[in-house]
Amino acid sequence: xxxxxxxxxxxxxxxxxxxxxxxxxxxxxxxxxxxxxxxxxxxxxxxxxxxxxxxxxxxxxxxxxxxxxxxxxxxxxxxxxxxxxxxxxxxxxxxxxxxxxxxxxxxxxxxxxxxxxx
Amino acid sequence: xxxxxxxxxxxxxxxxxxxxxxxxxxxxxxxxxxxxxxxxxxxxxxxxxxxxxxxxxxxxxxxxxxxxxxxxxxxxxxxxxxxxxxxxxxxxxxxxxxxxxxxxxxxxxxxxxxxxxx
DNA sequence: TGAGCTACTCACCTTTTTGAAAGTAATACC
DNA sequence: GGTATTACTTTCAAAAAGGTGAGTAGCTCA
Numbered sequence: 222x223x224x225x226x227x228x229x230x231x232x233x234x235x236x237x238x239x240x241x242x243x244x245x246x247x248x249x250x251x252x253x254x255x256x257x258x259x260x261x262x263x264x265x266x267x268x269x270x271x272x273x274x275x276x277x278x279x280x281x282x283x284x285x286x287x288x289x290x291x292x293x294x295x296x297x298x299x300x301x302x303x304x305x306x307x308x309x310x311x312x313x314x315x316x317x318x319x320x321x322x323x324x325x326x327x328x329x330x331x332x333x334x335x336x337x338x339x
Numbered sequence: 340x341x342x343x344x345x346x347x348x349x350x351x352x353x354x355x356x357x358x359x360x361x362x363x364x365x366x367x368x369x370x371x372x373x374x375x376x377x378x379x380x381x382x383x384x385x386x387x388x389x390x391x392x393x394x395x396x397x398x399x400x401x402x403x404x405x406x407x408x409x410x411x412x413x414x415x416x417x418x419x420x421x422x423x424x425x426x427x428x429x430x431x432x433x434x435x436x437x438x439x440x441x442x443x444x445x446x447x448x449x450x451x452x453x454x455x456x457x
Numbered sequence: 458t459g460a461g462c463t464a465c466t467c468a469c470c471t472t473t474t475t476g477a478a479a480g481t482a483a484t485a486c487c
Numbered sequence: 488g489g490t491a492t493t494a495c496t497t498t499c500a501a502a503a504a505g506g507t508g509a510g511t512a513g514c515t516c517a
Contacts (some may be wrong), residue, residue, distance in 0.1 A: 223388070223390060223451075223453070223454050223459085225446075226477075227451060228388065233364070233368075233388060233389055233441030234367075234368055234439075234442070235439050235443045235445075235446060235453060236367045236435070236438055236439055237442070238442045238446055238451075239363060239438050239439070239441045239442030239445060240362075240438070240446055243348060244358075244362075245440075245504075245505090246351070246355060246504085246505075247370070247505095249352075249354045249488095250351075250352055250354065253417045256469090258454065261343075261463090261464090262464055262465075263463065263464075266464095270341070270342060270351060271434055272343070273505085273506060273507080274464085274465070274466085275465095275466085275467090275506075275507085276504095276505065276506080277465095278365055278464075278465055278466080281374070281380075284393055291511095292506080297463095297514095298463085298512090298513055298514040298515075299461085299462040299463040299464075299514075299515085300463050300464050300465080300512090300513090301463075301464090301512080302463085302465090304420060310450070312441070312444065313441065315437070315442045316438060317354070318438055319433070319434055319437050320354055320358070321352075321353050321354055321359050321372060322355055322358070323357045323361075323430070323431065324352070324353030324355070324356045324357030324358075325353045327353075327356055327357060327360055328356055330344075330427070331345060333343055333356075333382060333456055335353060336341050336470065337344075344461095362476090363474075364474085364475075365475095379493090379494090380493075380494055380495075381493065381494075384494095391475080391476060392475075392494085392495070392496085393475080393476075393477085393495095393496085393497090394474095394476080395495095396476065396494075396495055396496075397475095415484095415486040415493095416482090416483050416485075416492085416493085417482095417483080417485090417491085417492040417493035417494075418482090418483085418492090418493050418494050418495080419483075419491085419493075419494090420494065420495090
């Protein structure tokens, strides 16, 4: 059985392990934006519709922990913090891109227009 | 805001919509096997470690509902039911493949051997 | 003095997903 | 009659994910 432990969690497949890194509702939208440019916390929050502070900061922390992004703190008041994709993080971008394209294709097959008129 | 409804559920991104089709712990492992060959319920159950009857049958029903697989019932006792990937389902295979490869790459970077000796 | 700014954290709650265990239908075979 | 077979369903429980609303630090500027 191809199963394994990592950080005291049991995984069954590489798929599960992959989605531990980039899965959930918010991780891919965050990574995608950070691959376009370095962004501050507040910029991400404005740019990602509906995300809450709790989800944004928890997901950023998780992404930092597994090494996909870097957190850069500037000693200033009010605070300034930037997030940047790492080399490891950039490996996720082609994966995210193909999932996005698949999603758009499925939407078209379902008759949903996208993007919903600009 | 690029958000939309489908089947009375609100989606924020194409990524979310894609993962509605192929996301969760079990859908990709199922689809991957069915792309290799047509399989019976019991064969899938034996081949996918740890999956329970509840998860297998519920995931198969969801995949059938959105048209990624076909359910073929033979009038026999005891029952015989086969599952087959549809044309629409086969569109998901390249996506699954790239996620699998990414998962394996992440495992190697984490020092986890895969497959864990055959 | 007091409001404003930024990047958060915390406690609590609801929803969604997954799991465990048991039960069922219909027929064949002993 | 009793057992085996296959493909399920049902109920209850647990865990994981996500959402809500409020609060905080520390300095600046009016």
